[in-house]
Amino acid sequence: MNLEPTADEAALRAEVRAWLHEHLPWDYGQGLPPRFQDLAEEVTFGREWQAKLASGRWVGVPWPEEYGGRGAGPVEHFIVTEELARARAPELVGRIGINLVGPTLLAHGTPEQKERWLPRVLPADELWCQLFSEPGAGSDLASVSTRAVRTDDGWVLDGQKVWTSYAQFAEWGLCLARTNPDVPKQQGITALAVDMRAPGVEVRPLRQITDETEFNEVFFGGVVIPDTQRIGPVDEGWRVANSTLTHERGINPRQLVIHVQLIEELLRLALESGSFDDDRLRPRLAQAAVEVRLFQLHNWRTLSRLAKGQAPGPEGSALKLYWSEMSKRLHDTVMAVLGPAAPLWHGADENPGDGTWQRSWLYYQASSIWAGTNEIQRNILSERVLGLPREPKRAS
Numbered sequence: 001m002n003l004e005p006t007a008d009e010a011a012l013r014a015e016v017r018a019w020l021h022e023h024l025p026w027d028y029g030q031g032l033p034p035r036f037q038d039l040a041e042e043v044t045f046g047r048e049w050q051a052k053l054a055s056g057r058w059v060g061v062p063w064p065e066e067y068g069g070r071g072a073g074p075v076e077h078f079i080v081t082e083e084l085a086r087a088r089a090p091e092l093v094g095r096i097g098i099n100l101v102g103p104t105l106l107a108h109g110t111p112e113q114k115e116r117w118l119p120r121v122l123p124a125d126e127l128w129c130q131l132f133s134e135p136g137a138g139s140d141l142a143s144v145s146t147r148a149v150r151t152d153d154g155w156v157l158d159g160q161k162v163w164t165s166y167a168q169f170a171e172w173g174l175c176l177a178r179t180n181p182d183v184p185k186q187q188g189i190t191a192l193a194v195d196m197r198a199p200g201v202e203v204r205p206l207r208q209i210t211d212e213t214e215f216n217e218v219f220f221g222g223v224v225i226p227d228t229q230r231i232g233p234v235d236e237g238w239r240v241a242n243s244t245l246t247h248e249r250g251i252n253p254r255q256l257v258i259h260v261q262l263i264e265e266l267l268r269l270a271l272e273s274g275s276f277d278d279d280r281l282r283p284r285l286a287q288a289a290v291e292v293r294l295f296q297l298h299n300w301r302t303l304s305r306l307a308k309g310q311a312p313g314p315e316g317s318a319l320k321l322y323w324s325e326m327s328k329r330l331h332d333t334v335m336a337v338l339g340p341a342a343p344l345w346h347g348a349d350e351n352p353g354d355g356t357w358q359r360s361w362l363y364y365q366a367s368s369i370w371a372g373t374n375e376i377q378r379n380i381l382s383e384r385v386l387g388l389p390r391e392p393k394r395a396s
Helices: 007-023 039-055 074-087 095-108 111-121 237-249 253-273 282-307 316-341 356-366 374-385
Strands: 128-131 147-150 154-161 172-178 189-195 201-205 216-226
Touching (some): 095 111, 095 128, 253 282, 282 316
Parallel strands (some): 128 172
Antiparallel strands (some): 172 189
16 A cells, blocks of 8 residues: 555645645644634634635535535545644534535435535535434434425425434435335435425424533424425435435544544643653553544545545444544543543633533543444444344344
8 A cells, every 4th residue: 555645645735734824713733723602603603614615625625616626536635634634623514514415415416406505515605404313213214204295396394303413503404204104114215405494494402411502303393395305216315315324434534633633632631741651541642542543544444445436335334433432432531631620611720621621521422322323333344244144123
């Protein structure tokens, strides 16, 4: 394997680095981004930053040029993502639209749908949310019960979704709905684009353990959806959803960005606090650094597949399984380094990071649940990669 960059790749890295030095809202590569006290304020800031990135065409790098991308390949996309991490750039507020919905529309949308929605995703003119999970259909996503009933020119949507990130700020949502209850569950689902401001859509924020309300419940009561907002053929939403989930569980530059930043800050904190002198902490810090590096290499392996024109495949579940468990171990090490400050929160005296570390530890306790639980990922790997027999179903 030759990991040396080509001349074009090196030039791209230099270009994005120079742009970030000029346009970042804070000093290049210095510390972690500021913590906003209000989620709406954070989203407003995120829209402005994403619009600025999009003006330089540093968002949606692999997207076609006619929709605001660069028409570049997965390697170029990864280079830009790495440079954003190195610069400590703000996260993309429209990441669901960019990383999940956009590729799904490119694969399954009509020309009119692509023209309508895609150009507004990259500059964050419109944010998207993912309306997949339900109270009774999380890991078993094919069991969705939200119903869409056919009308003369569209659909009427009724049901409930949950754990929907940023739904209260989203203009659009990609929804899976049951459209045929008389066929096997994976064969009766249709994907629909939902106007989140339409009559009958109710968003209820959920207070999380981090004391934030990023997640939401979403209720649909007779929401009218034109058939022009159907993504893909009727009753083939499961195939559309699998496109989305492949991107969610495959190469994961967002989590790589976050954990590269976290490990650098953790090692800096450990150096300042003298934790490297502790024989119990020193090997844990080394292990955390090695595991983040392995996460990067796992991403490179998937990147190599994509660069050769191959799909990420079910092996993407190995990557999701790895980083979610790695993250929990890393955050446990963070708490050990904080020592007596570990139970403190924002505003407390003598609390390194002013609660940022504690918030991150709480947030990543859910990493083994979102994007498919780790139990589901192990099932996928055992059945689709190793070829082991499926778990027998219980007799009813």
